[in-house]
Amino acid sequence: MSLEVQNLRKVYQKRFTTRPPLTAVDDISFHIKPGEIYSLLGPNGAGKSTTIKMIAGLVLPTSGEIRIAGKKGSAPSYQKLSAILEGTRNVYWRLTPLENLHYFANLRGVPSSIVKEKAPRLLEDLNIDAKKKNQSQHLSRGMLQKLALAAALITDPEVLLLDEPTLGLDVESGRRIKDMILRLAREEGRTILLTTHQMDLVEEIADRVGIINHGKLIQEGTLPELRAIFKSHIYRLRIKGSLSWDQTWKDRGLQLLQTQGDVHLYELDLKNGQGVSELLGYLSARQKQDPELEILSCHRVTDELEEIFLRVLKPEKN
């Protein structure tokens, strides 16, 4: 099922103050196809969670439309949608993990027989400690987060809204959730809207990214499309050992950004591809003179999503 959002707006009226109303989401539109993973990126307070809550039907939009499988949000389409919300209690603490799955499934009309069949595999896939009688309140934060995903998946949703699903997870749990999200989209064709502050997760799984700031969608595209916006040749270079640079490089704007022990991080605008090979030639000549010198990494800065993100947010710095 596709998910489409058109000219969505949310204005929070501040009661009992004379302060102006706050526009948390300002005319946002996007469209996610079945099987697609769309990631909303934005700084704190940008309006990501508000967008997710409006789609989930938990916050009433001030204006705009939400369409699931082409239809305006309505009861039958909400049956096919599940959400994990940020930092809230997504599960009941007094119930055991298994009871939680039964509870959420029954609430959405999924028969117990199906839950009985699906729940053990889901708990196992996510590696959740489902010791039979333990209340969920005794689970660790990461376990609760994984249980929230299990509770969202037990109803077999076509559309999944995931607000910071890997927040606070250890490396191995984060991987499991990442793999599960990928499988849900790629193999099962589910539609996924994801928010996170983890750029590496977005780089690994998102098909498209929307960057939002002050409630507005300011940039959208696939990762290659976003990379292509910044065609600069700014490179960063990590070098172990002491390298003496010729004056010409300094004249060309070479900057030492950071030093950690004997590892130095340099940045340089090489202007074009030829500049890149000049630099590599220079480095290899230096290395012949000093075999101790080690090039740890050399990469184009704007290939990284984090840099693209920061540059999109601060366009004046380009």
Ligand SMILES: Nc1ncnc2c1ncn2[C@@H]1O[C@H](COP(=O)(O)OP(=O)(O)OP(=O)(O)O)[C@@H](O)[C@H]1O
């Ligand atoms: N119930 C509310 N009443 C009034 N203002 C709210 C309410 N919920 C959110 N806001 C405001 O709306 C704006 C957007 O908040 P939102 O939670 O959507 O941001 P976010 O992008 O999810 O941020 P974060 O990355 O910190 O999770 C913020 O300025 C926030 O203070």
Ligand SMILES: [Mg+2]
């Ligand atoms: Mg949020």
